[in-house]
Amino acid sequence: TDTWKLDNPGRAADLHAMLAEAGLSTAQLEVDALREGADTLAARIAAVAASGKQALVVDAETRQDLLTLAQVTTQMSEALFWVGSGGLAREIAGLAGLFDARAAAQTQCASQPRDENAPVLILVGSLSAVSDRQCAMLRERAGMAELTVPPAMLRDAERHPDWPAWRARIGEVIATRADLLLRIGRDDAFDPAEGALLSTALAALVExxxxxxxxxxATGGETARAMLSAVGVGSVELIAEIEAGVAVGKPVDARASQPHLRIVTKAGAFGTDHALFAAWRYLRETPATSAVAGIGSNGSNGSNGAHGSHDPA
Structure with a gap:
């Protein structure tokens, strides 16, 4: 995909090769295994776990395949760690009974008042064409202020002479309680490998x-992770889905001054052109008491995934 080519030029998109590079041994489960019955599937997965393999790559083609995988693996006694895809996360989240207690807790939290006029920050670290189109629609329809931070300044971070001025400029907009679209710019020195560095510096400006x-x-996984890490948010509890793969949640460990902060995350080169505007409108127009419609998933909606956990960032 274009996303892969932007972030990983020249690398093959092969899960087994990437996991091997990380030092993990892998096994493969073909799609036919998902259609042999629940008991057979569970036995095959258990056998892989017993063999010492550390990662199981599962092929799936349909939503029913993913539902079967979700139903079987959530009932197994083995300790499994789900990794992607968004489609698998959706089927796990939809299983009856798994999230009832959390839904009740979300309802209780959401019923508390929050400051409806506090500003919304849209933080865009992705440089994909998809993000460009989403930002353009957001600017056109919401009419908000936009700041594009030069990457040269972010590379030097606090050492750059313009750092204090940029931090103050961001603060001045937020102090007016106006919503702000804040983006990382691009220059001729751009290197996909520096994404985490630039995102960390951007988060430090905002912190x-x-x-x-x-x-x-926050759009761009590195951007979301950097921002939440900078302010001490280690996990986000998903409470709704704005559109496929665009999740809204609340920080599990929010600062005392922000118990009702809502966070929307999505992958950078992902979603419709309407995605950022829809997310902004959701935060602006949906009362906190309505933000508990369900538990969404964030990331790719593709069907090819491996067992592992869903990371909202």
Missing amino acids: PHFGALGGLI
């Missing part, structure tokens, strides 16, 4: 002003 926010929309 002193984060306490004033009522909502965060």
Whole structure:
């Protein structure tokens, strides 16, 4: 895909090869294994686990395949760790009974008042064409302020002479309680490998002003992770899905001053052109008491995935 080519030029998109590079031994389960019956599937997965293999790559073609995989693996006694895809996360989240207790807790939390006028920050670290189109629609329809931070300044971070001015500029917009679209720019020195570095610097610029926010929309996984890490948010509890793969949640460990902060995350080169605008409108127009419609999944909706956990960032 274009996303893969942007972030991994020249690398083959092969799960087994990538997991092997990380030092993990792998096994493969073909799609036919998902259609042999629940008991047979469970036995085959258990056999792989017993063999010492550390990662099982499962092929799936349909939503029913993913549902079968979800139903079987959530009932197994082996300790499994689900990894992708968004389609698998959706089927796991939809299983009856798994999230009833959390849904009740979400309803209780969401019923508490929050500051409806606190600003929303839209943080865009992705440089994909998809993100460009989403930002263009957001600007056109929401009419909000936009700042594009030069990557040269972010590379030097606090050492750059313009760092204090940029931090102050961001703070001035947020202090007016206006929503802000904040993006990482691109220059001739761009290198896909520096994404985490630039995102970490961008998060450091925002961090002193984060306490004033009522909502965060972060697109680009590295950007979301960097921002939440900078403010001490280690996990996000998903409470709804705005559109396929665009999840909204609340921080499990929010600062005392931000108990009602809502966070939307999505992959950078993902979603419809409408995705950022829809996320912004959701945070602006949906009362906190309505933000418990269900548990969504974030990431690719593709069917090819391996067992592992869903990371909202």
